[in-house]
Amino acid sequence: MDIKYINPFIGGLLHVSNMLGFGGMQRTGISKRDKLQTDHDVNIIIGLVGGLRGNIVFSMHEATACNIASTMMGGMPVSQFDMLPRSALCEMANMIAGNSVSNLEQMGSLVDITPPTLVSGKNMVSLISQVETLVVQFNAKEGAVELNIAIED
Amino acid sequence: MSTSHIAPFIKCSVNILKDMLGLEVKSGATENEGDAFTSRGFSVIVGFTGGWKGRFFLDMSGETAMQIASILTGEDYSSVADEEVLLSGAEIGNIISGNAITDINNSQPGLNLRLTPPSVFAGDSLSMFNVRLNSSSVLIDTSAGAIKINVAVEEGKK
Numbered sequence: 001m002d003i004k005y006i007n008p009f010i011g012g013l014l015h016v017s018n019m020l021g022f023g024g025m026q027r028t029g030i031s032k033r034d035k036l037q038t039d040h041d042v043n044i045i046i047g048l049v050g051g052l053r054g055n056i057v058f059s060m061h062e063a064t065a066c067n068i069a070s071t072m073m074g075g076m077p078v079s080q081f082d083m084l085p086r087s088a089l090c091e092m093a094n095m096i097a098g099n100s101v102s103n104l105e106q107m108g109s110l111v112d113i114t115p116p117t118l119v120s121g122k123n124m125v126s127l128i129s130q131v132e133t134l135v136v137q138f139n140a141k142e143g144a145v146e147l148n149i150a151i152e153d
Numbered sequence: 154m155s156t157s158h159i160a161p162f163i164k165c166s167v168n169i170l171k172d173m174l175g176l177e178v179k180s181g182a183t184e185n186e187g188d189a190f191t192s193r194g195f196s197v198i199v200g201f202t203g204g205w206k207g208r209f210f211l212d213m214s215g216e217t218a219m220q221i222a223s224i225l226t227g228e229d230y231s232s233v234a235d236e237e238v239l240l241s242g243a244e245i246g247n248i249i250s251g252n253a254i255t256d257i258n259n260s261q262p263g264l265n266l267r268l269t270p271p272s273v274f275a276g277d278s279l280s281m282f283n284v285r286l287n288s289s290s291v292l293i294d295t296s297a298g299a300i301k302i303n304v305a306v307e308e309g310k311k
Binding site for chain 2: 128130
């Protein structure tokens with residue numbers, strides 16, 4: 001995977017976080033994903049087709065997901081992870097992916113995205129695309145968010 | 154959403170499960186699922202875009218996934234967390250959706266569907282949620298266990 005395709009996604013996430021008013025979203029690290037196990041119980045997956053082919057997955061803990069949904073809905077308390085916060089998170093993922101794709105377009109790469117799907121559960125194992133996955137860690141007042149990027153060459 | 158979206162996926166799934174994996178297959182009726190469904194524990198997800206946007210899910214229990222992986226590789230597995238089990242699931246999802254999408258594109262020129270690479274999720278009490286997408290599913294009874302096919306589609310403007 002070409003490393004130049006990472007920045008548009010980081011930029012997209014930071015821009016949308018800023019727009020939605022998350023508390024000081026910052027990139028805290030970047031690493032290769034070396035295990036299948038994930039201890040995050042909320043995963044939102046969006047597919048990429050076209051100039052780039054792959055998947056991006058946002059993953060976080062349920063508590064973080066509730067906090068993010070709460071911020072998106074103007075501070076309304078969210079205690080249960082039901083349909084409303086799920087829908088809010090899918091919307092956030094969609095916005096970030098859309099933003100990232102328009103960043104990619106400026107680099108001359110036309111990419112189409114699939115609608116988001118939210119997968120939640122316990123003790124999860126996941127395989128994202130069949131390629132090496134890069135993980136970018138972010139941290140905000142709402143909690144930690146991981147962005148998994150798996151793009152085929 | 155009409156059931157016409159899921160029909161090519163059912164046909165290809167049954168063909169692949171029968172011919173490639175040598176399973177006995179009995180197909181059930183379609184049902185509307187709305188925008189969420191609960192997984193049996195092992196789910197392969199393939200997205201597609203073009204004239205239709207949506208997702209194809211192949212959902213089964215961990216045991217079924219391990220049996221399918223054993224048929225493909227000839228080895229025995231004790232855990233779904235084994236990378237080869239996940240890879241086998243991804244491969245089957247890829248083959249089925251690839252065949253189905255080819256059929257759809259051939260019978261409806263201009264739709265121009267394209268696939269994303271498959272992703273696999275396994276775990277306890279998994280639930281899937283698609284925003285603004287309606288899905289139908291079909292439960293297929295095989296000799297390796299029940300396999301659910303779910304197709305969620307948002308019809309594009311094209």
